[in-house]
Amino acid sequence: MALCKIFPFAFILLSCSCYLISGQRFDYPTANLSTTWINSVSAPHSIDYTDGSRIRAILLRGTFGPRYACGFYCNGNCESYLFAIFIVQTNSASQITSPAIGFPQVVWSANRNNPVKINSTLQLTAEGDLVLRDADGTLAWSTNTAGKSVAGLSLTDEGNLALFDSKNATVWQSFDHPTDALVPGQKLVPGMKLTASVSRTNWTAGGLFALSAIDNGLVAFVESNPPQKYFEASVGGSNTSGGSNYVKYLNGSLTLFTHSADTTELILISITPASSAQYMKLESNGHLKVYEWTSRGWREVDDLLTGFRGECNYPTVCGRYGICTMGQCSCPTSSSSRTYFRPIDVRRPSLGCSEVTKLTCQNTKKHSPLEVEDVDYFAFKAGISDTDLNTCKRACLEKCSCKAAFFRSGLNSSRTRGDCYLPTEIFSIMNNEKDRTRYDSVAFIKVQV
Missing domain, CATH: 2.90.10 (Agglutinin, subunit A)
Known part of the structure; x- marks a missing residue:
């Protein structure tokens, strides 16, 4: 009889315990001051992926599905690591999984110009500074927030890594320092x-x-x-x-x-x-x-x-001096038998073109304009407005830093008046589709003869 009275009570306790367990947080989105994380092989929440990437998560926000995490990230030989925010796949217990198709996607990094090695450390100091040091103790990156009343670190639902004070006001956040x-x-x-x-x-x-x-x-x-x-x-x-x-x-x-x-x-x-x-x-x-x-x-x-x-408007679609025509790349040619440009790699024309003879300011008398019809430039901005073709061409020849003269004029205008652009550096050139642009264009590329 006593057992019958006790057993229902035990069942109620068990039910309550299960409810409490299922309702607790399994993610780890925040950290307190005086916390240190080591980028070591024994670090928790470390996952290797089949694409060669590896993560060691420090903070994770949310469960079940693609979620934001931050920590150490590498890809390839893993001799260099970023402290980064990345999107990872998680299960219902906030365990980071490594599906064959769900590789981590880096959306922010602190030290991409200064990667660190294995056994590097990240520390949230007692003074409120978040500091990344390489394995030899060299400073790699810091938020420079010491003495600014920082109370803790948090990774938000939106993927923003933030240092906050005792009133939950943001002191520093990754959103203020975007990367790519x-x-x-x-x-x-x-x-x-x-x-x-x-x-x-x-x-x-x-x-x-x-x-x-x-x-x-x-x-x-x-x-x-x-x-x-x-x-x-x-x-x-x-x-x-x-x-x-x-x-x-x-x-x-x-x-x-x-x-x-x-x-x-x-x-x-x-x-x-x-x-x-x-x-x-x-x-x-x-x-x-x-x-x-x-x-x-x-x-x-x-x-x-x-x-x-369109594709041809990208500055490096055909490399330097390359001409893009409907996605195909070629080098500027002369009406004579002389060659002034050649492909960097004939099997990879998108790499661009190199000058057969390098331009030099030591002998400007040897500069000559190579005329290329019906081409345009992505960054065209009139440096000389309402001018004539010869004035545009001459302006480039008289300025050593000028690499080409691009001239635009109205259709059927005989190029008597137009606008002139004189770039000091040449990236990809593009064919002018006059039926679409509704203007005429020509380029004079400066070459060394």
Whole structure:
């Protein structure tokens, strides 16, 4: 009889215990001061993937599905590591899984110009500084937040790594320091930019391309000297005073928020609405691509800038001096038998063209303009307006730093008057599709004879 009375009570306790266990958090999204993590082979939450990448997670936000985590990341021989935020696959117990198709996607990194080795450390100091040191103790990166009343570290649901104070106010956040990617909910204010990596295997921020927020939109450019713009999405009439405008990655668009009397939202670029985890990345070739998790793994769902400008408008599509015609690359040719440019690799024409004889300012009398008909340049900006063809050509020959003269004029204008552009550095040249552009164009590329 006593057993019958006790057993139901025991059943109730067991039921309550199961409920408590199933309701507790299994993720680990925050950390306290005076915490140190070591990038060692015995570190917890370490996963190797079949694509050669490896992660050692420090913080993880959320369960079951693609989720944000941060920690050490490497790919390839794993001699160098990033401290990064990445999207990983998790199960219902917040265990990071390694499906054959679900490799980690890096969306932010702290030290891509200064990777660290095995046994490097990350420390959230008692003073509130988040510090990354290499295995030999060398400082690799820091938030420089010591003495700023930091109370802890958190990885948010949106993938933002933040240091917060005792009132939960943000002291420092990764969203203020973008690298080459954006995630939904992230914004760019004027002065912020994405900088492409050198390549998929070289994370260094030494790539040619950048995407920057401006007061009235976005601009993509080659980081030459001076920079050469290859894309702009902007609107007129926005309030540029106070620097309060920004571009935000929303579900379905990159939207400009302007602040004057009222807040106005203006869609700059439409994006395929997300049905799962999604992010965008400025690639090393200048493309701005959107990737989304699907049942078949990560897939490209948008190539955002190509829809506006076409493939031939990308600055390195055919390499330096290469001419892009409907996606095919060739080198500038002369009407005479002389050759001034040759392919860097005849089997890979997209690598561009090299000068047979290098230009030199030591003997400008040997400079000559090579005329190339019906070509244009992605960054054309009139340096000399309403001029004639010969004046444009002569202006380049008289300026040693000028590499070519590009001339635009109206169709059927006999090129008597037009606009002139004199770049000091040449990337890819493109064929002018006059039926579409509705203007005539010609280039005079400076060569050494």
